[in-house]
Amino acid sequence: MLSMKAVFAGYGGGNVLQSVDLECAEQTITCIVGPNGAGKSTVLRVISGLLRPSAGEITMDGEAIGDQAPDEILRRGITQVPQSHALFPAMSVHENVLMGGYLIRKNRTLLRERLDMVKDRVPLVASRAGDHAGNLSGGQRRMVEIARCLMLDPKLILLDEPSLGLDPRSLAGVADLIHALHQEGTTVLLVEQNVRLGLGLATHGVVMEGGKVRLTGTAAAVKDDPEIASLYLGGTKAPPLNSPPAGQGTETTSV
Amino acid sequence: MTQFLQAVVLGLLIGGVYALMASGLTLIFGVMRIINIAQGAFLILVAMITWWLWHETGIDPILASVITAPLMFGFGWVVHRLLISRVSGESSSMSILLTFGFAMVIEGVLDITAGNRFRSATPSYFDESFRIGSVSLPKAQVFGFLAAVLVLAALYYVLTRTWTGRAIRAATQNPSGAALVGVGAAGTAALAFALGSATTGVGGSILSVLYPFFPASHYDWISRLLGIVVLGGMGSLPGALIGAGILGLAETLTATYGSLSWSTLVFYVVIMVVLLIRPQGLFGARLREDAA
Numbered sequence: 001m002l003s004m005k006a007v008f009a010g011y012g013g014g015n016v017l018q019s020v021d022l023e024c025a026e027q028t029i030t031c032i033v034g035p036n037g038a039g040k041s042t043v044l045r046v047i048s049g050l051l052r053p054s055a056g057e058i059t060m061d062g063e064a065i066g067d068q069a070p071d072e073i074l075r076r077g078i079t080q081v082p083q084s085h086a087l088f089p090a091m092s093v094h095e096n097v098l099m100g101g102y103l104i105r106k107n108r109t110l111l112r113e114r115l116d117m118v119k120d121r122v123p124l125v126a127s128r129a130g131d132h133a134g135n136l137s138g139g140q141r142r143m144v145e146i147a148r149c150l151m152l153d154p155k156l157i158l159l160d161e162p163s164l165g166l167d168p169r170s171l172a173g174v175a176d177l178i179h180a181l182h183q184e185g186t187t188v189l190l191v192e193q194n195v196r197l198g199l200g201l202a203t204h205g206v207v208m209e210g211g212k213v214r215l216t217g218t219a220a221a222v223k224d225d226p227e228i229a230s231l232y233l234g235g236t237k238a239p240p241l242n243s244p245p246a247g248q249g250t251e252t253t254s255v
Numbered sequence: 256m257t258q259f260l261q262a263v264v265l266g267l268l269i270g271g272v273y274a275l276m277a278s279g280l281t282l283i284f285g286v287m288r289i290i291n292i293a294q295g296a297f298l299i300l301v302a303m304i305t306w307w308l309w310h311e312t313g314i315d316p317i318l319a320s321v322i323t324a325p326l327m328f329g330f331g332w333v334v335h336r337l338l339i340s341r342v343s344g345e346s347s348s349m350s351i352l353l354t355f356g357f358a359m360v361i362e363g364v365l366d367i368t369a370g371n372r373f374r375s376a377t378p379s380y381f382d383e384s385f386r387i388g389s390v391s392l393p394k395a396q397v398f399g400f401l402a403a404v405l406v407l408a409a410l411y412y413v414l415t416r417t418w419t420g421r422a423i424r425a426a427t428q429n430p431s432g433a434a435l436v437g438v439g440a441a442g443t444a445a446l447a448f449a450l451g452s453a454t455t456g457v458g459g460s461i462l463s464v465l466y467p468f469f470p471a472s473h474y475d476w477i478s479r480l481l482g483i484v485v486l487g488g489m490g491s492l493p494g495a496l497i498g499a500g501i502l503g504l505a506e507t508l509t510a511t512y513g514s515l516s517w518s519t520l521v522f523y524v525v526i527m528v529v530l531l532i533r534p535q536g537l538f539g540a541r542l543r544e545d546a547a
Contacts, residue, residue, distance in 0.1 A: 050434065071437035080435055088428040091421075099425055103437040105418045148436065 001026045001187055002047065002078075002156055007056030007066075009046045015054060016042045018211040024156065024204075029178070029188040031202035031219065033195045033232060038208040040191040041083065044158045047189070048080040049073040060156070074103055077155035083164055086145045089134030093144055096133045097125050100151030114151050122147040122177070139170020146177060157181065159190040163197055175201055195232040199223045257389045262511040263504060268396040270503025272461050275403035276476070277483040277495040278410060279454035285427040285490035286447035289339065289350040295477030296358035297452055301327060301459020302376075302468050303369055309376045309463070316376035316464045317398050324406075324456030331452025335445045343444065358473055365470035375467040399461040406457045407496070410450070414492070423447050427490065475519070482522030485529050488536030497537060 004022040008015045016039045024030050032040045045051040047058060049070040058066040060076050068076075079100075087096050097118055101111045119126040124140055125147050133144060142162060149157060162174050178201060182188055192198025199205050205222030207215040215222060222228055280294045291297075301323050308323075309316045338357065342349045380394040414420035425433040426443040434440060462468060462476075483502050487494025502522060510518040529536060 048435070050431070069439075070434050071439060074437045082431070082435065085429065086432045086435060088425050088432060090428055091424065095421065099421060099433075099436050099438075102418065102422065 001061060002189070003057075003059045004043070004047070005057045005059075007046060007053045007058060009042060009051055009053040009056075011051070016211050017046065017053070019056070020208075020211070020213055022206060022213060022216075024187055024189050026187055027182070027185050028204050029182050029190065029202040029219075030204040030206060031198040032189070032191045032206045032208055033193075033198055033222075033228075034208035034214075037210075039211040040208055041160050042211075043208070044080055044082075044160050044189070044191060047073070048078060048158055050080075071103060074152060077152065078158065079149035079152055079154040079156075080158040081142075081145045081149050081160065081162070083160045087133040087141055087148070089132065091133060092130050093125060093133055093136070094129040096144055097148050097151060100148035103152060111151075114153065117153075118147050118150050121150060121180075137170070138165045139167060139173065142166060142170065142174055143177070146174070150181075154186065156187045156189065159188060161191055161193055163192060163194045171197070195228075258511060261390050262507045264390055264392065265396065266504035266507035267500065268392070268400040268503075269465075269507065270500040271400040271403045271407075272396075272458065272465065273479065273483055273503050274496045274499035275406055275454055275461075276458040277480045277487070277499050278407060278492060279451035279458070280480050281484045281487070281490055281492060281495040282410075282423075282454075283448055283451035284484070285492075286423055287339070287343065287350075287444050288347060289342075290347065290354070290481075290489075291339075291448075291451065292351055292354040292477055293358040293361065293473075294354075294451070294455060294480060295473035295475075296361040297327065297331075297455040298459040298462055298476050299468055299470060299473045300361050300365065301455055302463035303365055303374070303470075305460040305463040306374050306376050307369075309378070315378055316460055317378075317402050320402065320406075320457040320460040323460050324453045327456030327459075328449045328453035332445055332449040334452070335448040339448060340441065340444070343441075358477070362470045362473060369470065371469060371471075373467045373469045374463075376463040378464065381464060395464045399465055402457060402461055406454065410454070411492075413450070419446060423450075479519075479522050482525045484536075485526050486536055488539035491536070491538040494536055494538030 002024040004020055007017055007020045010016040020039070020043060022043065032043060034040055042051065046053050049065070049068055049072070053066050056066070057064060060078065065073055065076060088099065091099070097115065101114055104110050104114070122143050124143050128136065128140065133141065136144065159178070162178065163171055166174065175197065178188060178190070190198060190202070199219045199222060202219040205217060205219045206213055207222060207228060215225060215228070276298060280291060283289060283291050304323055304326070305316050305319045308314050308319045334357070338353060339350070342353050378395075380398070383394045384391040385394060385397060386392070414424060422433065422438045422443050423446060425436070425438055426440065426447075430440060433443070479502070483498040484495055486501065487496070487498030502525060505521045505525070506518045509521050
């Protein structure tokens with residue numbers, strides 16, 4: 001579905017990405033992990049067109065998208081939810097989600113259908129419709145951000161650190177939503193600092209370091225890689241797949 | 256008491272007109288983070304065009320905004336494409352220098368073509384008044400106020416009920432968030448600049464009736480407008496409305512109970528006091544970082 005070949009990209013002069021190769025097959029959840037500064041978020045920015053690659057090739061369903069503007073890439077069904085501050089704080093939740101359909105604004109019927117679909121999907125959009133997005137909690141904001149990106153019925157969703165700053169309960173909600181989207185056939189590419197959570201959710205894993213891809217494989221294989229286990233999971237052996245992420249034990253969380 | 260009531264009514268009437276004039280400045284700043292110093296010169300340019308239309312054809316000067324507003328919309332769009340877009344992304348001092356220079360060009364052109372003398376459009380009603388009890392309402396001020404309110408209401412409608420307006424608000428509140436949903440930065444900026452310029456198309460026509468003007472009057476006007484938007488909070492439309500009301504009142508009350516020559520000083524005092532005490536203004540547009 002999405003493929004990056006020998007992609008270089010960076011900000012003003014130096015290249016953060018040093019010949020990155022990446023593949024996302026249809027209906028997979030691919031999780032990119034790696035230390036700060038590895039270039040994880042840059043990969044997402046390059047795909048969504050916010051940053052233009054200086055070299056290399058990016059294709060979506062076989063067509064080159066590397067030199068396209070962000071709105072053209074959106075039209076191809078690729079939407080991005082950035083790390084934070086993606087919403088319009090002084091607009092209502094309803095308007096924020098509506099803005100997600102900016103590109104289909106001329107087709108009112110489709111817009112209404114999508115809005116109903118998103119309300120079904122993320123009940124918060126209906127229950128807090130009139131509230132200003134700036135007044136929502138971090139978890140609620142993240143749900144609205146994801147809801148907004150669903151307005152274009154994306155084929156590929158790029159999620160940058162969906163767990164960032166979320167309490168365990170919100171985190172579970174976000175993870176459930178990602179899982180459900182995947183079940184329905186959406187392809188997801190996510191970047192996650194919380195390696196346990198990210199790889200637990202994903203079908204495939206990518207390890208990045210210093211702007212390069214160091215390791216790719218199924219999520220389980222990446223998780224079981226001894227080096228990854230010792231670097232990111234705090235031990236030489238990976239925990240069983242069904243164990244809750246660190247600090248996210250549902251039994252101890254009173255809600 | 257009558258004197259006080261009279262001052263308050265006049266203050267609110269003129270405040271409405273100030274609000275319209277300042278709305279364009281704050282709209283442009285909100286979307287582009289550019290302080291259009293030429294906004295005052297746009298007003299004087301429109302006042303001059305209006306005066307000329309009125310003088311040549313006898314058209315009502317305030318109604319002439321039906322012609323000048325679309326004209327300024329197009330003018331603003333072209334100015335953005337040819338000039339303003341070149342400094343987008345540069346430091347704000349660049350845009351201040353550019354728009355200040357452009358204001359001087361407009362002043363120079365008006366000086367050469369129209370001459371350096373005071374003008375004022377004087378339609379038949381310009382020295383007539385409505386009377387409510389003991390309070391008199393100058394007709395020109397009432398008509399100017401009504402035109403301003405009408406245009407502000409239209410602007411509010413465009414900003415809150417149309418996709419163009421939503422895109423402008425989205426780009427104001429969060430430029431990168433707007434890009435993520437497909438709102439193009441360049442197109443939105445051009446539209447906001449054109450809309451902001453169109454407000455001077457109405458504001459300048461009203462000005463031509465209410466105030467005598469000459470090419471260099473724009474320094475005085477941009478100072479007033481800056482006072483209003485600094486008080487209200489740069490980039491905030493409600494702030495511009497409230498700031499305009501407060502300063503309109505302050506001006507007429509100072510003129511009534513102090514002296515006319517002190518009343519224009521009010522604007523400069525307000526700029527200084529606001530910058531010292533509350534630099535973000537009453538409704539300071541929250542930056543992305545503190546908007547959470």
